[in-house]
């Protein structure tokens with residue numbers, strides 16, 4: 139996290155002069171150094187999963203309250219959140235003459251200079267990103283025509299605490315599962331969210347057998363509108379994916395139902411069922427699967 143840093147000119151949070159290679163990510167931050175600048179010889183920088191909060195470029199014509207980029211080589215910003223930053227040009231990101239590719243990123247509620255500010259030599263290409271609520275504008279200037287295409291939106295990200303710097307997403311956020319579908323999934327297995335703080339939708343599935351009936355029970359997934367019960371007989375789910383990869387959809391139940399039962403195969407060692415539950419969203423598309431359970435590996439077929 140880059141928080142509460144000050145610069146007298148450009149780049150309140152992070153200033154990248156791009157000539158060589160570096161990676162800035164959650165596990166590699168060199169600390170909250172207000173003078174953090176990439177050393178000479180830096181290029182092909184990727185900034186991943188970072189929060190830029192309340193940074194301030196003081197310069198009267200300064201660029202980039204959160205992040206300032208200049209130089210001839212592109213910087214990639216992926217899965218970051220910029221909030222409460224301030225600069226004359228680009229409260230979130232400023233480009234005096236730099237090049238940036240941004241994806242899965244939220245730039246919201248920065249307090250001066252708009253979301254992205256650039257000089258004539260600057261270039262910004264965005265996809266699957268949300269620019270919203272920034273003082274002095276969101277999709278402005280040369281990026282105005284990117285709003286509404288390539289997954290880009292301008293909607294309130296419904297942060298847990300935009301005013302207090304709590305950049306977690308809340309359950310109604312339009313930034314959940316709307317990152318690049320080709321990006322690495324979130325740790326819960328769902329499609330990538332926008333921003334640095336993913337919204338956890340994981341849920342758990344357990345199985346018990348009572349009186350010859352197998353009972354599935356699962357915890358709720360916070361955005362599920364329905365649950366799909368999948369089963370496969372005599373074969374585990376190898377490398378499960380979402381959707382038609384599951385051979386047998388046995389039932390669909392509403393989000394208020396968290397159990398399902400079957401006696402199929404119980405007590406029969408030759409017929410063994412595996413199950414999992416898929417949480418599905420309001421749009422009727424799968425969100426993520428539960429862990430898998432099976433009667434085969436529970437010795438329930440043993441008299």
Ligand SMILES: [Ca+2]
Nearest residue numbers: 315328329331
């Ligand atoms: Ca997600």
Ligand SMILES: [Ca+2]
Nearest residue numbers: 403406409410
């Ligand atoms: Ca069985």
